[in-house]
Amino acid sequence: MRKITRRSFLTAAAACGAAAALSACGGSSSASSAAASSTVASASVAAASNGEKFTVGICQLVQHAALDAATQGFEDALTASFGENVTFDFQNAQGDSATCATIANGFVSSGVALIMANATPALQAAQAATNTIPILGTSVTEYGVALGLDNFSGTVGGNVSGTSDLAPLDQQADMIVEWMPEVKKVGLLYCSAEANSQYQVDEVQKYLEAKGVTATQYAFSDSNDLSSVCQKAADENDALYVPTDNTVAANTGIVDGICRPAKKPVFAGEEGICSGCGVATLSISYYDLGYTTGEMAVKILNGESDISTMPIEYTDVTKKYNKAVCDDLGLTVPEGYVEIEA
Known part of the structure; x- marks a missing residue:
């Protein structure tokens, strides 16, 4: 105590x-x-x-x-x-x-x-x-x-x-297409042990597919198989999306070490993950x-x-980007995004 x-x-x-x-x-x-x-x-x-x-x-x-x-x-x-x-x-x-x-x-x-x-x-x-x-x-x-x-x-x-x-999941899908208008395939990386991560990727998959983007789920059970699953997702897709997943949040270095050298942008469900391995996010504080x-x-x-x-309460979201990763990948930041503070 x-x-x-x-x-x-x-x-x-x-x-x-x-x-x-x-x-x-x-x-x-x-x-x-x-x-x-x-x-x-x-x-x-x-x-x-x-x-x-x-x-x-x-x-x-x-x-x-x-x-x-x-x-x-x-x-x-x-x-x-x-x-x-x-x-x-x-x-x-x-x-x-x-x-x-x-x-x-x-x-x-x-x-x-x-x-x-x-x-x-x-x-x-x-x-x-x-x-x-x-x-x-x-x-x-x-x-x-x-x-x-x-x-x-x-x-x-x-x-x-x-x-x-929860950030608006339809807007998360819009964000990916905004940054990559020609994107064809997006891998949805998440921990199968987290029920809310499953919910998020299900919803984002639905919204991406409505835009004509092929969205495939890549589930890992814990940090021990995160690397191999992430590598497969990076190999098979143009970009990755990670929801507000606690296991990824605690292991962003693994994702960054695979995706950044492979020039595969990662879009994140929250700022902490984005600052560790992502390009952009619609994030809450x-x-x-x-x-x-x-x-x-x-x-x-x-x-x-x-x-x-007492009803469940929510907070507003902000468009944010990771300057270091964007610079490394040569990505142009769309208007309206705020740089994540180092």
């Missing part, structure tokens, strides 16, 4: 172990533990509104720039409202969904006031661990897919809400996304909002 501090690793994407295969979302914890956690959580929320100290649990799937920024934004928003009265129990699952479950169950046992789940496997683990403690997800693309919800209409209900990092999640947490902890009625 730690008091809030500003961590120094915000801008560096670390090479971490890949995300393990996602387990199916389960139900809640036992009735006795749920009742106990409900009592503790309710007391903590009341304490928050009275200016007393309380603890928020943060489960982050893996360390890389985007998720780090979201966590920092979340912490900053809570600190802006509660100052030293908030303590964060921050835990990194090192890319392992089973570890996410262990962390979430630990938060339930310790009776944290609220859980912030950073990335889809963390959200799934938290949802399976408790149906009483408020859970806010962030860096989650599509909540209906992540939680197996039928007819999802924008509000999860129960004890879950949060923010989405993960710091802003996390900050918005923190503002939601403040409303919940102050008793101003009922999480069961």
